[in-house]
Amino acid sequence: MNTIKRFAGMVWILMGPAAIFYLIKTASEEITKKPVLDTKIQWIVFVIIFIPIAIGLMIFGWFALKGAYDRLPKSSADLED
Amino acid sequence: MILASSVGTLIEWYDFYIFGSLATVIASQFFPKTNPTAALLSTLATFAAGFIVRPFGALVFGRLGDLIGRKYTFMLTLIIMGGSTFAIGLIPSYETIGVFAPILVLVLRLLQGLALGGEYGGAATYVAEHAPADRRGYFTSWIQTTATLGLLLSLGIILITRHSLDSDLSTSISKFNDWGWRIPFLVSIILVAISIYIRLKMKESPLFSKLKTEGKTSVNPLKESFAHKGNLKMVLLALFGATMGQGVVWYTGQFYAQSFIENVCKIDFEQSRTILIWAIVFATPLFVVFGKWSDKVGRKWIMLVGMLLAIFTYRPLFHQLFSISDTTNKKEQVTRNEINTKLIPISNTGNSIRKVTSTRYFKEGIRLIEEKTDTLYAEAARVTLKPDIKTSKLLNDENYRMMILIVFIMIVYVTMVYGPIAAFLVELFPTKIRYTSMSLPYHIGNGVFGGLTPFIATLLTTIYTGDKLVGLYYPIIIAGVCLFIGALYIVNRKDPNINN
Numbered sequence: 001m002n003t004i005k006r007f008a009g010m011v012w013i014l015m016g017p018a019a020i021f022y023l024i025k026t027a028s029e030e031i032t033k034k035p036v037l038d039t040k041i042q043w044i045v046f047v048i049i050f051i052p053i054a055i056g057l058m059i060f061g062w063f064a065l066k067g068a069y070d071r072l073p074k075s076s077a078d079l080e081d
Numbered sequence: 082m083i084l085a086s087s088v089g090t091l092i093e094w095y096d097f098y099i100f101g102s103l104a105t106v107i108a109s110q111f112f113p114k115t116n117p118t119a120a121l122l123s124t125l126a127t128f129a130a131g132f133i134v135r136p137f138g139a140l141v142f143g144r145l146g147d148l149i150g151r152k153y154t155f156m157l158t159l160i161i162m163g164g165s166t167f168a169i170g171l172i173p174s175y176e177t178i179g180v181f182a183p184i185l186v187l188v189l190r191l192l193q194g195l196a197l198g199g200e201y202g203g204a205a206t207y208v209a210e211h212a213p214a215d216r217r218g219y220f221t222s223w224i225q226t227t228a229t230l231g232l233l234l235s236l237g238i239i240l241i242t243r244h245s246l247d248s249d250l251s252t253s254i255s256k257f258n259d260w261g262w263r264i265p266f267l268v269s270i271i272l273v274a275i276s277i278y279i280r281l282k283m284k285e286s287p288l289f290s291k292l293k294t295e296g297k298t299s300v301n302p303l304k305e306s307f308a309h310k311g312n313l314k315m316v317l318l319a320l321f322g323a324t325m326g327q328g329v330v331w332y333t334g335q336f337y338a339q340s341f342i343e344n345v346c347k348i349d350f351e352q353s354r355t356i357l358i359w360a361i362v363f364a365t366p367l368f369v370v371f372g373k374w375s376d377k378v379g380r381k382w383i384m385l386v387g388m389l390l391a392i393f394t395y396r397p398l399f400h401q402l403f404s405i406s407d408t409t410n411k412k413e414q415v416t417r418n419e420i421n422t423k424l425i426p427i428s429n430t431g432n433s434i435r436k437v438t439s440t441r442y443f444k445e446g447i448r449l450i451e452e453k454t455d456t457l458y459a460e461a462a463r464v465t466l467k468p469d470i471k472t473s474k475l476l477n478d479e480n481y482r483m484m485i486l487i488v489f490i491m492i493v494y495v496t497m498v499y500g501p502i503a504a505f506l507v508e509l510f511p512t513k514i515r516y517t518s519m520s521l522p523y524h525i526g527n528g529v530f531g532g533l534t535p536f537i538a539t540l541l542t543t544i545y546t547g548d549k550l551v552g553l554y555y556p557i558i559i560a561g562v563c564l565f566i567g568a569l570y571i572v573n574r575k576d577p578n579i580n581n
Contacts (some may be wrong), residue, residue: 005569012321012566030544042536049133049529053320059569068314069570 002070012061015025023050082211083223085283089159089276090224092230092269095238096166096196099265100190102235106262110174111183122183134191136196136521136530140303143517146203146391147302150469151516152285155203159280162196163273163343165189170266198528202520205351209507210286210515217375222372226365231494232335233361236354281563288512291320302517306510315509316522317571322571323505324526326388326563329556331527332534334491335361335397335566337552341399341533342484345542345549346406349450349473352481359485371500380505381573388564389495395553398487403549405480408441408449417442424457431459446477530559 028057063069083104100107112123138158144155169189175182204224212220245260247253253261284290292298299305335357343353375383383570404410418441425434435457441449455468476484510518538552545551 001569008565010570015562045133046533051527053525056317057321059313060321063310063314063317064570068310069318072315072318072570072572073311 002067005069006065006067009061009064009066012064013058014061016058016061019054019057020051023047023054082283083208083220085170085279086155086204086208087223089155089226089280090200091231091234092276093159093162093197093200094228095234095272096162096231096269097193098232098235099166099239099269100169102239103262103265103309106258107186109258110262111172111186113175122187134194135198135524138195139202139520139524140198140517141195142199143202143306143520144302146199146206146516147299147514150285150289151203151207152280152283154516155200155207156277158196158199158203159273159276160194162200163269163277165192165196166266166269167273170263170269172338198520198524201523202496202516205503206507206516206519207286210288210512211503216373217507218375218380218501218504219369219373221507222369222500224503225276225372225499226368228331228499229335229361229365229492233358233365235265238268240351240354240358240408255302273428292513297513299513301426302514305514306518306521312510312514312518316518317572318566319506319509319519320522320526320564323384323502324522325530326526326560326567327384327502328526328528328531329534329559329563330388330391330498331495332531333391333538333553333556334488334495337493337535337538337556338399338402338488340539341552342406342488344539346402347472347474348406348484349475352433352476356481356484356488357495360492362486363485363489364496367493367496368500371497372504375501376503379573380501380508381567384498384505385564385567387494388560388567390497391491391494392557392560392564394490395557398491399550399553402484402487405476405483406447406474408443408447408474411447412444414442414444427456433457446480448475450475521568 024047027047031040031043108123141152142158145157166189169186172178172182172185172189201224204227205221208224209217209221224573242261242264243254243257244250245253246256289298305312306316322540338355339353342348343350346353348356371383381481418439420437420439423436423438425436427433433456435455437453439453440452443449450473452471452473453468454470455465458464506519506523507515534556537555541552541555
């Protein structure tokens with residue numbers, strides 16, 4: 001199971017930039033198609049919000065790849081150590 | 082204690098939802114399309130409050146809750162939310178004070194988003210820290226009912242107000258659109274006052290009090306939550322393995338379903354809302370059932386099975402909603418069709434407003450109503466260039482009940498993913514940084530991934546116009562990724578000891 005967790009980590013790392021690329025591509029296409037203020041704000045908000053989340057997904061993938069999720073704490077109290 | 086916490090949280094959700102439910106009326110009062118600044122502020126009010134400010138509120142108030150305590154922090158969020166909501170109801174319209182009106186609305190809406198970002202984590206943490214270890218899922222599930230009940234309360238108060246302003250329904254609706262919309266906002270102050278009174282009598286969380294007495298509270302909750310790898314990995318797991326999927330299932334089952342019924346199926350305004358109201362009424366007890374069950378079998382699989390069912394059944398369920406209302410495949414009873422014309426003279430002009438209402442009957446019990454409004458000019462050669470045409474469908478009892486059943490099923494999925502999630506989040510993080518750590522993934526999952534569901538789903542239908550159900554790919558894909566991550570990485574545990 002831990003091997004699958006680590007292997008899947010690579011998938012999450014790759015999904016981050018793929019999501020950012022798709023987001024920016026779609027945003028620029030939609031703004032070009034309908035260059036009104038509403039469309040611009042809407043897509044700028046999407047890009048601003050989702051880029052940090054995509055980076056978070058890459059960090060999650062990195063942790064998984066490095067085995068940080070191989071063994072999770074049994075209690076929240078363990079996190080204080 | 083559960084009731085005292087839940088009432089306040091319910092009122093905060095109510096306050097947050099009435100703005101969304103009255104968006105059209107508010108737009109006409111404060112954000113005229115003719116003024117570009119007002120239109121810009123309108124878009125910002127819609128997007129910024131729901132999606133940017135909520136996670137920010139989670140950080141601000143989460144930190145405060147871990148530093149000074151749960152009780153005073155979620156009291157503060159309640160006051161900010163209630164005060165902002167009440168104030169929105171008092172703002173003069175754009176016609177009276179010009180651009181200041183939309184600016185004030187935007188500021189107050191941002192405060193609402195900020196307050197909501199702080200409220201939920203506080204209430205869930207507070208209740209969980211009072212709950213017996215083996216009943217944490219049950220206790221916190223009452224908090225979980227509040228988001229849905231807040232939506233129910235907002236829909237109910239809006240419908241009642243729309244009907245109560247005059248004995249004639251159309252006059253009552255007209256009065257509501259003119260000034261009556263303010264009532265649901267103003268009512269909030271009474272609800273908030275009651276809730277503040279109740280919360281003032283509450284005691285601080287025993288776990289937080291213990292930490293404070295021992296001098297063990299966090300000095301920098303943000304740093305400890307997000308800069309320490311051990312805790313950050315749990316925050317990321319909570320987001321990508323649970324709250325992200327929960328958010329899209331929550332918003333698809335309630336908001337997108339309602340939007341789909343009203344805008345795609347074209348069901349009458351009141352029927353579309355009462356369908357949601359009945360489905361919520363029947364499904365809400367299941368939040369508590371699944372919360373309680375999670376105390377026995379763990380949180381993980383109840384949430385993930387809810388996501389799995391949503392992924393595999395959303396398309397057939399929405400297809401069924403559409404086909405119930407689709408008149409193209411139904412037999413028309415032409416002999417029963419009616420056309421009514423009403424002329425309302427416009428004083429001193431010789432012109433009249435003409436309203437033509439045509440009703441078409443279908444054998445399967447659906448009525449298709451088209452209202453066409455234009456101006457009948459005194460000069461015979463002059464015609465209205467673009468008449469206003471509104472189409473709606475009225476369902477018979479059988480179809481109406483069928484739609485309630487379908488929405489009910491979708492809300493059952495909501496209760497599965499949402500009922501146990503407060504206990505799940507609380508148990509992931511230690512007491513001293515619990516408020517901060519659980520609030521952020523919750524508000525990104527619920528506010529950003531979930532809150533964007535109606536927008537993204539509708540956007541997809543405008544890009545890929547061939548498939549009316551294409552919007553569902555957004556919640557299906559997000560829930561699918563979340564399900565995979567959750568199944569692989571989350572441990573199905575019930576933490577008996579969060580007391581350290």
